[in-house]
Amino acid sequence: MLLSERVMEKLEILADAAKYDVSCASGQSKRENKNKGIGNSSGFGICHAYTEDGRCVSLLKILLTNHCIFDCAYCVSRKSNDIKRAAFTVEEVVDITISFYRRNYIEGLFLSSGIFSNPDYTMERLVRIAKKLRKEENFNGYIHLKAIPGASDELIREAGLYADRLSVNVEMPTEQSLKLLAPDKNHQDVIRPMTFLKEEIAGRKEEKKIIKKAPLFAPAGQSTQMVIGATKETDLEILAMTDYFYGKMNLRRVCYSGYVPISTDNRLPALGTPVPIIRENRLYQADWLLRFYGFKVNELVGWDQPDLDLDIDPKLAWALRNPEQFPVDINTADLEMIKRIPGVGVKSAQRIVQSRRYRRLKPEHLQTMGIAYNRAKYFLAFSTPFSLHKDLTQEQIKQQILKLQQSKYEKNFSSQITLF
Amino acid sequence: MITLACDGTFEGWLTALFDIYEYRFTDVEFSSEGVSANMFSTTRQVTTDLLKAERVKKGLKQRLSQQGYQQLYHTFFSEIENAEQQMWLFAQYVFASKINVEGDQRNPVVWNILKAAQMVRRESHRMKAFVRFQLTKDQIYYAVVEPDCDVLTLIAKHFSDRYADQRWLIYDDKRKYGIYYDLNSVSVVEMTFNELSGGVEIWDDKELFFQQLWQRYFGSVNIKARKNMKLHLQHMPKRYWRHLTEKKTGL
Numbered sequence: 001m002l003l004s005e006r007v008m009e010k011l012e013i014l015a016d017a018a019k020y021d022v023s024c025a026s027g028q029s030k031r032e033n034k035n036k037g038i039g040n041s042s043g044f045g046i047c048h049a050y051t052e053d054g055r056c057v058s059l060l061k062i063l064l065t066n067h068c069i070f071d072c073a074y075c076v077s078r079k080s081n082d083i084k085r086a087a088f089t090v091e092e093v094v095d096i097t098i099s100f101y102r103r104n105y106i107e108g109l110f111l112s113s114g115i116f117s118n119p120d121y122t123m124e125r126l127v128r129i130a131k132k133l134r135k136e137e138n139f140n141g142y143i144h145l146k147a148i149p150g151a152s153d154e155l156i157r158e159a160g161l162y163a164d165r166l167s168v169n170v171e172m173p174t175e176q177s178l179k180l181l182a183p184d185k186n187h188q189d190v191i192r193p194m195t196f197l198k199e200e201i202a203g204r205k206e207e208k209k210i211i212k213k214a215p216l217f218a219p220a221g222q223s224t225q226m227v228i229g230a231t232k233e234t235d236l237e238i239l240a241m242t243d244y245f246y247g248k249m250n251l252r253r254v255c256y257s258g259y260v261p262i263s264t265d266n267r268l269p270a271l272g273t274p275v276p277i278i279r280e281n282r283l284y285q286a287d288w289l290l291r292f293y294g295f296k297v298n299e300l301v302g303w304d305q306p307d308l309d310l311d312i313d314p315k316l317a318w319a320l321r322n323p324e325q326f327p328v329d330i331n332t333a334d335l336e337m338i339k340r341i342p343g344v345g346v347k348s349a350q351r352i353v354q355s356r357r358y359r360r361l362k363p364e365h366l367q368t369m370g371i372a373y374n375r376a377k378y379f380l381a382f383s384t385p386f387s388l389h390k391d392l393t394q395e396q397i398k399q400q401i402l403k404l405q406q407s408k409y410e411k412n413f414s415s416q417i418t419l420f
Numbered sequence: 421m422i423t424l425a426c427d428g429t430f431e432g433w434l435t436a437l438f439d440i441y442e443y444r445f446t447d448v449e450f451s452s453e454g455v456s457a458n459m460f461s462t463t464r465q466v467t468t469d470l471l472k473a474e475r476v477k478k479g480l481k482q483r484l485s486q487q488g489y490q491q492l493y494h495t496f497f498s499e500i501e502n503a504e505q506q507m508w509l510f511a512q513y514v515f516a517s518k519i520n521v522e523g524d525q526r527n528p529v530v531w532n533i534l535k536a537a538q539m540v541r542r543e544s545h546r547m548k549a550f551v552r553f554q555l556t557k558d559q560i561y562y563a564v565v566e567p568d569c570d571v572l573t574l575i576a577k578h579f580s581d582r583y584a585d586q587r588w589l590i591y592d593d594k595r596k597y598g599i600y601y602d603l604n605s606v607s608v609v610e611m612t613f614n615e616l617s618g619g620v621e622i623w624d625d626k627e628l629f630f631q632q633l634w635q636r637y638f639g640s641v642n643i644k645a646r647k648n649m650k651l652h653l654q655h656m657p658k659r660y661w662r663h664l665t666e667k668k669t670g671l
Contacts, residue, residue, distance in 0.1 A: 004629050008636050015640045036584040036603075047655070048549045049666055051642040054651025061641065099630050100637075102561060102586060103553045105665070138585075260645050275645050354523035365526035 010086040011096070017066040017077050018112055021169070021225060022257045026058045026107035026142045029164035029220035037138030039101055039108070041164060041220075046107055059110040059144060060100055064088055064125055068114030072182035073265045074171065074230050077114045081263070087116075093129050094137065101141050108142030108164070109133070119150035127155055130162035142220075147197065149189035156193055160200060165220035165252070168193050170245075173238045177231035180267060190224075197222050198249050221252035228283060229276035230259035230268055234306035236297075239286055243297045246290065256283045282308040289315060292346050293339050312398060316342040319379055320394045327381030331360050342401075343375030374404050421447045421461040426504065427468050430496045433504050434473035436466045437511055450504035483514050488522035491537035497570045498536040506532050543569040548578050551590055552665045554631070555624040561588040564663050572599050576606045631665050638666040 027045030047056035065087035066077040076083065097109045111129060115122050126145050133139040145163040147156050159166055168190050172178040175187045197218070204217035224245060226238060238256070245251040258280035261271045286308055289295040293315070300314050301307065309317045319326065319342050328341055330352050338349040348371045352361065355369070363380070367373045378397045392400070422445045426432035433450075440448055449461065481489050495507055510533045513521050524530050546567070553561035561583065572592050576599050579588065583601070591598035591611070600609045661667040 004633075008633055011633060012636055012640045015637050019641045019643060033581055033584050038583065038585055040582050042578070042581075046545070046549045049638060049664070050652050050655040051638065052649060052652045053643050053646035054648040054655065055641075055643070055646070056655070057638065057641060060637070096633070099626075100634060102583065103555070103630065103634070103665070104551045104563070104583075105634050258646075260643055275643075277646065351525050355525040358521075358524040359526065361526060368528075368531060369525055 007092060007096075010088055010092070011062065013084050013086040014062045014064075014066060014088060017114075018061045018063045018110070020076065020257060020260060020262075021061065021110075021112060022055070022255045023110070023144070023167065023223055023225060023253065024056050024058050024061065025165075025220075025223070025253060026144075027220075028252060029142055031140045031142075031164065031216065031219065033140045035138065037140055038098070039139050039141030041107070041140070041142045048105055048107065058107045059142065060097055060106045060108070061110040062088070062093070062112075064093065064111060064113035064122075064129070065116055066114045067116045069117070070115055070182065070184045072171070072185065073263060073267055074181050074227055074259065076262050078263075090125065090129050090132060094132050097133060097141075098137055098139065101139070106141075108144070110144040112146040113148070115148060119148045120152055120155060123148045123151035123155040123159070127159050127162065130159065134162045144220075147193045147222075149185065149193060151193070153196055156196060157200060160197065160204075160218040161215055163218055164216075165223060166197055166218050167223045167225070168197075169225045170241070171225065171227055172231060173226050173233045173241050174231075177233065180231065194222065194224070194249055194251075202250070221250070223251055223253040223255065225255040225257055228256045228258050228280050234301075235279075235283065235286070235308045236301040236303070236306035238283060239290075239297045239301055242287060243290065254287060256280050256287070278310050279308070282310060282314060286314045294336055295340075311402060313342075315340070316375070316398075316401065320398055323394055326379045328379060329381040330366075331356050341376050341379050343372035343379075375401055421449065423449050423451045423461045423463045424466050425451050425463055426466045429468060430493065431470060431473040432466060432468040433496065433507065434476040435469050436504075437476045437508065438469070438472035439464075439466060440508075441515075448508070450502065450508060480511065480514060483517075483520060484522055485520065488520070491522070491533055494537040494540040494574070495533050497574060498540045499569055500532075500536045500539070503536065506536070540569045540571060540574070543567050544571045544574045546660070547571055547575050550660050550664060551579070552663060553588060554665075555627045556622055557624055559587065559624070561586050563588070563590045564593050565590060566594045566659070566663065567592065570595060572597070572608075576601075580606050628671070631668070632671050635666055635668070635671055 024047075025045055026041065027043060029041040030043045031041040033040040045058055047058045049057040051057060063077070065085070066083070067085050067087060068075075068077045068079055071079040093109070093111065100106045101108065111126055113122050113126060126148070130143050130145055133143065143163045144165045144167065145159050147159065147166045147168045149168060156166070170187070170190045172181060178185055178187055201218055201221060204214065208214045226241065228238065242254045245254050258275045258277055259269060260275050261269050261273045264271060286300050289300065290297065295318070299318055308314050319340070325337075325340070328337055330338055335349055335353050338344060338352055339346060344352070348369060351369055355361065355365075363373070363377070366376065378392070378401070424436045424439070426436050436450070439445070451463070480492065484492070492507060492510060495503055500506070509529045513527070513529050521527075521530060525534060547565055551563045551565060553563045556562055570592075572590060579590065580601050585603070587601060587603055589598050589600045589609070596611070598609045598611060599606050656664070
């Protein structure tokens with residue numbers, strides 16, 4: 001029996017400390033429920049609840065402890081911060097995870113930790129929890145573990161045998177920022193375990209092709225997170241890192257976390273500075289364009305224009321910068337080009353290509369097919385109506401589209417760093 | 421005009437299709453009430469016949485992709501207006517065409533099915549998320565839901581796969597029936613009781629503690645500086661709150 005009051009208090013402290021880690025994905029893993037145990041991962045994520053900030057709650061996201069030997073300025077749990085500290089026992093984490101899971105509150109566990117005594121000691125505890133869940137509780141739900149920078153390869157390898165996903169947070173997009181805000185850390189500490197995991201994951205995958213019964217190894221791959229707006233990086237620098245992570249490290253996801261001011265440290269934006277929600281959103285949009293729409297980083301940002309537009313999305317911005325690519329005739333253009341039309345998503349693009357086989361598509365068809373027609377119409381070539389738009393300048397199109405959207409965040413059109 | 425009255429099962433609807441083709445009915449409408457509101461119409465009671473249903477099902481499956489067939493099947497649970505009629509229009513188009521028609525999405529007959537199926541899928545997905553079990557004293561995990569569409573049959577497998585080692589019961593309070601898993605298989609249970617309100621004595625000793633713990637957790641993962649109620653409500657519409665532990669008041 002848990003000592004209820006203390007457990008509640010601990011959960012509050014350790015959930016509060018973990019919440020700035022934005023990753024909450026629980027899809028991308030396939031783990032069956034074996035031998036009538038508990039839980040599975042079905043390959044698509046389920047968000048069981050949403051907090052009032054609109055973020056999804058799919059995992060029990062907690063720190064094992066918020067005691068930490070490091071003093072990273074951007075982190076709530078930094079050593080010098082005067083906050084309540086707590087630590088869970090292995091049994092408590094296992095018990096809460098299972099009890100929440102059985103009630104269908106969560107998809108699984110996302111366990112991170114402050115670093116106490118040393119990286120190996122910390123990592124060993126995280127691994128022990130995952131192992132107990134898998135081996136003793138026969139738990140097949142989702143487990144995401146943090147790979148603690150500096151932990152030994154053996155421990156990280158063992159973690160991969162129990163976890164669905166492992167992640168190492170790079171936190172700061174560049175080495176300089178990391179040096180500035182986290183003097184105890186360096187980029188290599190992050191890149192090293194990432195590289196190790198990349199190779200391990202790739203190797204195990206090969207092995208599994210040959211030996212069907214080979215154990216799963218982090219089937220949902222690895223991910224990372226960058227804090228946005230705490231330091232002075234441009235979107236170009238951030239997206240270049242993103243590109244590196246997807247291209248060279250085979251990461252499944254890169255997350256962007258708009259910095260929430262939590263410190264009076266003068267190296268950081270002051271308390272009360274708005275969270276750069278719009279910028280974060282634009283980065284996610286750019287990230288999607290890279291992964292699903294076939295865009296390259298240099299099509300979205302460049303030396304001449306290192307930041308994404310805040311008032312319009314990056315795809316629209318690209319379209320306005322490249323008028324020679326339009327108008328597109330959706331009855332003949334290939335799928336890749338249709339995906340690049342503002343207002344047309346991947347699914348809609350596939351629908352267009354599918355349904356034009358039956359009949360030539362007209363504007364009115366698009367309106368019923370789930371396409372943001374009011375946005376797309378400026379970029380479409382139909383025999384008749386296009387003449388209506390072709391004389392507009394790029395700026396006029398932008399203004400007309402802007403009029404369509406009324407953003408509740410307009411007041412937040414800041415990239416945060418400019419405010420101090 | 422002929423009004424076809426089915427028994428409210430998917431097989432019943434398939435049987436009706438068989439009859440339409442066998443008797444070459446041309447002008448048909450479907451009625452679930454059994455009696456037609458149209459005075460110029462004669463009502464025909466369709467007797468569900470599994471053999472006939474199987475033949476029609478096979479025909480549809482031959483002409484549709486697996487996904488296309490599933491969309492049609494899901495539409496049956498959508499409770500949209502005239503679902504059976506819309507499905508018939510779609511099926512008619514399927515059988516009349518030489519090629520697979522499901523990609524013809526600008527055609528309202530196809531689009532309506534697609535949309536209805538999408539709604540059912542979304543609602544099933546929501547139920548996979550929003551079911552909240554409470555543990556009773558006799559160790560049954562019990563949940564009440566009120567989904568927009570009749571999705572219990574569609575989510576049963578998800579829950580029996582996932583919670584294979586616990587007995588559970590999900591009750592649809594709108595449609596007054598539930599699905600029960602007894603550690604071996606899922607069965608439909610018809611009941612009409614007004615929620616297991618009973619009081620504290622029916623719940624497991626630790627149940628209240630975990631509900632409170634979950635509420636505290638839900639409260640502390642929220643980032644106040646990012647408050648966005650519009651998004652919150654979009655993802656968790658108010659009509660579902662009644663059965664969500666984290667939204668309960670006075671725990």
